[in-house]
Amino acid sequence: MTTTAKHDARFATMTFSSVYPHYITKVEKKGRTKEELHQLIEWLTGFDDEKIQKLIEEKVTFETFFEKAKLNPNAPLITGMICGYRIEEIETPLTKQVRYLDKLVDELAKGRKMEKILRKG
Incomplete structure (x- = not known):
């Protein structure tokens, strides 16, 4: 299966704040x-708790995120x-x-150990 620019366009307009509650519920x-x-969002993006909250309040799109x-x-x-x-x-x-x-959230919800989720290389 291949993804297309249409996939990016869909994600570009979707807000992080609309999906975030689903992540919370899932885990x-x-x-x-x-x-x-x-912790896993910070590992992936560098955003701490304060920054995550600010991005939610600003209703940023995934593109901006x-x-x-x-x-x-x-x-x-x-x-x-x-x-x-x-x-x-x-x-x-x-x-x-x-x-x-999405994959990191899935792994967390499936009970994978945090040290395995946060790849060290």
Whole structure:
């Protein structure tokens, strides 16, 4: 399966604040915490709790969210399937970045140990 510029366009207009509550629900339903979610967001993007809250309040799009992020150099180590796509084969940059975040949230919800989620390289 290949992604297209249409995927990026869809993510570009979607707000982080509209998806964030779903991330919280997903991880808490599986016994994980908001703090752990924030830890993985910070690992991927460099955003601390205060910055995450500010971006939510500003209702930034995923495009702006990832433009402001300093993506972890180990992010390409995030591989596998998410939503029917193999992450390492996604060619459109924004779609790949959003799927990195989705994959980390999935791993957290599935009970994976935090040291495994936060790839060290």
